[in-house]
Amino acid sequence: MTATHPETVEKTGAPAAAERTGARTSEAAGLITGARERIDALDDRILGLVQERMAVSAVIQDARIASGGRRVNLSRENEILGRYSAALGKPGTTLAMTLLELCRGRV
Numbered sequence: 001m002t003a004t005h006p007e008t009v010e011k012t013g014a015p016a017a018a019e020r021t022g023a024r025t026s027e028a029a030g031l032i033t034g035a036r037e038r039i040d041a042l043d044d045r046i047l048g049l050v051q052e053r054m055a056v057s058a059v060i061q062d063a064r065i066a067s068g069g070r071r072v073n074l075s076r077e078n079e080i081l082g083r084y085s086a087a088l089g090k091p092g093t094t095l096a097m098t099l100l101e102l103c104r105g106r107v
């Protein structure tokens with residue numbers, strides 16, 4: 001919870017746009033507010049895709065385990081880590097490891 005300076009609180013009780021965004025002009029505050037809406041929409045899609053990935057991964061793991069195999073397939077994980085690393089560098093590797101943990105749990 002962040003404190004709001006009393007002068008920035010409008011009658012609605014909502015902080016002014018400048019306070020919400022950190023901008024020093026109303027133009028910048030308007031741009032930031034619009035761009036944040038786009039980011040929220042993108043994050044909604046990313047979260048939906050992560051949940052979809054988890055569901056597809058579970059289908060694969062369940063089939064492999066039911067056939068007598070193991071939950072984890074390290075050579076496939078290395079392929080995935082390589083793709084994320086090639087696209088995004090070291091943080092991509094971290095992101096891929098987080099996705100894999102969400103999909104198959106901790107190993």
Ligand SMILES: O=C(O)C(=O)C[C@]1(C(=O)O)C=C[C@@H](O)C=C1
Pocket residue numbers: 057060061071072073074076077080099100103104
């Ligand atoms: O591709 C597989 O074989 C999967 O089981 C999916 C998945 C993944 O989420 O990408 C999950 C666990 C495995 O260790 C490797 C990859």
